[in-house]
Amino acid sequence: MKIMPCPLNGPRNIQEFICAGPVEPHPDPSRCSDDEWAEFVWLEENLAGVVREWWCHAATSYWFIAERNTVTDEILATYPADRVFSERVDFAPLALPEPPAPPEPPKAPAPPPPAEAAADTPAGDAPSDDALPLAPKETGG
């Protein structure tokens, strides 16, 4: 059985861990196209080579990032997620009109972003389309 070097718990049997797939940017759900969203949710790159992946040590519910070569199954580096995700992420107020909720017939378009949401989401922090991708600040070694 492989050993996963956990940044929190040290080397442990890999059966104690859960792999949650590649670390990839989440598209802004209120601005991306349907196709972009569907691709993000349903399609995987399945890259042959070095990928960055989310791993969780199940017993301690600790999430971290591992760089793994999917061809050789070598784990090249593991590090805490805050090496990549170091900044608070916020979501822009709704940009899309409120869709109808079937089976009822469509109602009037949704009102503008509510005061509550606007107040809790400072406009200055609203990430743009290309800022939202959770770009790495640093890669581990």
Place this chain on the structure above:
Amino acid sequence: MMERLPEPAGLLLDRSEPVAFSFEGRRYQGFRGDTVASALAANDVTVLSRSFKYHRARGIHSLSGLDANTLVQVGPAPNRFADREPLAAGLVVTGQNYWGTLRHDRMAVFGLLHRFFPAGFYYKAFYKPRWTWPLWARMIRRIAGLGSVDTAAPHGYFDKQYLFCDVLVVGGGAAGLAAASQAAAAGAEVVLVDENAALGGALLHGRFDAGGVRTADTRTALAGEVEADERISVMTETACLGWYADNWLPLVRGNRLYKLRTKALVVATGCLEQPLVFRNNDLPGVMLASAAQRLIKLYGVRPGRRAVVATASDDGYGAALDLLDAGVEVAAVVDLRTDAPRSGVGDALAARRVPVHAGAAPWEAVPQRKGPGIARVRVAKIVEDGVCAPTVDSFTCDLLVVSGGQAPAAALLRQAGAAIAYDSRRQTTRIDALPAGVFAAGGVVGAAGLDGVIADGRRAGWQAAAHAGLDAGPEPAAAPDGDAPATAKGVWPIFPHPDHKAFVDFDEDVQVHDLEDAIAEGYDHVELLKRFTTNGMGPSQGRHSSLNAVRVLARATARSVDETGATTVRQPIVPVTMGHLAGRSFEPVRYTAMHFRHLEAGATMMPAGLWLRPEYYGEPARRQALIREEAKNVRDNVGIIDVSTLGGLDVRGPDAAEFMNRMYTFAYLKQPVGRSRYVLMTDLGGVVVDDGVACRMHEDHFYVTATTSGVDNVYREMLWYNAQWRLKVDVSNVTAALAGVNIAGPNCRAVLETLCDDVDISPEGFPYMGVREGHVAGIPALFLRVGFVGELGYELHVPASQGEALWDALLEAGRAHGIRPFGVEAQRLLRLEKGHIIIGQDTDGLTTPHEADMAWALAKKKPFHVGIRSVRMQAEKGLTRRLVGFEMPGVGVEQPKECHLVIREGEITGRVTSVAYSPNLDRIIGLAYVAPDQGEPGTRIEIRVDGGRMVSATVAKLPFFDPDGARQEL
């Protein structure tokens, strides 16, 4: 019984302890230390089994537990290797795979019909017409069986153990012993594993010098050193099943499977002596040189009376000397080589006047007329590789000892990813490169000569200790020159005969011409050839046949053996029983704090995730009535149910409300302190995955419940998202820290009034969906006023240590008010009357909030919650199904079951997810998915029940009971 040879022959025997056993119904005697095979050999029993396909008689071949010839049934255990099975008093051993008797198997007629069983005959003979296959299959299974499984046999006890060490040495031969000593000397904690009963490997049976004393002396010295070393744990009679990533190795000894993790591994598995391929090379009485030597030296058994030795190396010379010493007449030594270099054993043999026929091969073993063994051997000059001259010499003998050279036992190294190449000059494989942390020593890496092997072992042990991080000191000295014999050119060991019966693979009765035919048909890749002919697929996994099959393929396709390649050697490399893999059953179960109170009250428990929950209380014979009584009592009086298994999550921090708003579909930013709110979670695909209630305890603190089986995932998801969002919030899973009781029913306020003095539980002071903190019967508790079962009710969450005390206090205080506990089944009925869904029962892996008619739980103005985009895209696309309530008359109708289909005009439009008879409403009520246009209350739907009958139901408005919620808001 045959007289055993005098000591020192019979190293493993304890001659003071005779052991009686039976084989094929006849009683025999051996000694303690014997295996079944050696004891039978001592009793002149030469036939141990019948071959798989032609039912040919088979006897000892390797005597090392590595070939299928010795498979026998031992009591209830099938397919035991007779040459591994320790002899024990009273063992009942039988042969396998015959019809009649082992000596006279009527199915041996298949051998005469061999031309009708070409390679791949299964694929050719039985597939047309297709309906005949089941008939053939039944017949073939009867004929081609191995042992039989006794289903009435008692369950064995098997368990597992973890081991850790600095250096694991696999193989207790000269190299392994030297490696273990060297590593231990450097301070390493060493485990030494060997599959045999005694350490020594080839030192136990081999003969490398004319005098024949060197191996025994070397073994005594090396093994003594290892056994005296406290740092070395010796595990004999232990099989290593394979190599797994990062030096993780499963070992089997007795009834225990060890999982060993080592920092460094030394593979010192040595070599496997290879057979020669010629006509009738499988007859009982034809055996490997090492097998004959094992019989003599380990068990004191003389393997025959008059022998011929056929060899491709000096190994046969050593065996011939051992045979002479054991009193066996050696009629001739047939050396396949023409240019054999001079050696000590060769000179010794010449001195004892044994004729040596160089450049010759055994062309055919001639069977006895009446017995199962051999009568004589026909020997011919080799003209070219695999071709013999027509003139032959004939030697009468009852024993033909063969040695076709050595092949490295490199399975572990291959699995570890070693680069292995074939040395065509020496006709054997060699290791070119090893992965980190894996070292190899001795014969498996081609070390030659006893001194060379020992020095190589010391080198590997030194390297392994250094790899394990120990200060191993200076590198040990290399072997002195002159010990290693000059390496001879490898010789071609395969001699097909025009009349066939030259077997490459004994397990599967694969002959040379079978391989050639398959190659001619186009199966000219090693893996294809293996699968089509089944060569190497039997219990011995090609240990004695793969190399020769590759040789045949290489020659037929005019390639080198290296170009031809080798088949993959997978784990397990030796057979392992299911019992070892299964081990003891280990299914963790979680008990709530009140578990034993439920048992005392006669509850029938049911699993809920890892937990056990009371299904209902009382006699199983009255199950249905009890469930209805429990439910009725909640509606009429008051009931309590243990809800400790519900998940509990504490979400704290300045961003707690923002975090809740992102994780769940509803709106939480403005949820008032002291109030609870429903939570619904969707995944990225917009599928409903969990629900519960969120209690705002404080501006910065939510206590959230989750479903029993969902809480671990919810918790993990929360941590995953916040690893990305970096909100100022901390989440902890407090499920196990709290016990919970739901008290519900019109009388519940009266019960609580007697137990609470610091919480105002009046309707005005504690409204529906309120949350309070206080004490119940002196126990600190969180009060949630909720209505899952549709009655006035409170959930009380208390420290788990106080759960039993709370349960007792509530039952005591409620006695005057008609309190009784209710189980999960009654709760399911009560909530169904209210139309409340259960995530996972009424939803599946595709259910969206809109399908479940839960659009009310979607905040309309939020910028984000997990899966929001998917939920909205689905809403735009429109529904493909809806979850609705349905009802049917209470009598005269067959009640559908969960998962029965809703069918309209022959098309499936949905299925039933929950259904029950409601005594309260005197109707059958349920939830079902239906087509979107079947969702209007009053619509008739048809449900197909057991047996294909159709029943009618009417779509009903939810909830079925108390639509205004007046009861729960009392």
